[in-house]
Amino acid sequence: MIESTTATHQASQAGARASGAPLVLFDGQCPLCSREIAHYRRRRGADRIDWIDITQADNDPSDLGVSRAQAMARFHVRDANGRWHTGAAGFVQLWSWLPAYRWLARLVTGLRLLPVMEKGYTLFLRWRTPRRCDSNSCGKAP
Secondary structure: OOHHHHHHHHHHHHHHHHHHOOEEOOOOOOOOHHHHHHHHOOOOOOHOOOOEOOOOOOOOOHOOOOHHHHHHOOOEEEEOOOOEHHHHHHHHHHHHHOOOOOOHHHHHHHOOHHHHHHHHHHHHHHHHHHOOOOOOOOOOOO
């Protein structure tokens, strides 16, 4: 049953990639990142998004035009038109697809809070990167 579910999930990912569905690249081995993504995946509308754990060997982000090192360095979200949004802008893009978070995306955009969010995200990266990545882990397939 697990193999069937995995095969169905992989087929679903391939279809979403081909169809231009919104896409989220995430670090499935980062405990904080995984919890946050799991939260979003339980929300209504999440089934229309392609969620790709870039730490899985069979999920090579370079097939999408993003190197593994780039994907590990910043949160990446591709909209349905194929444009990439990274960092805080990626979160705002993701929120805009989830009905429970759409209001937050509108608030951040309307109040022009994205630069402030990006500064906070950059501070988070300064804390996360040394703990999560070293010359042997980030940017390389597991």
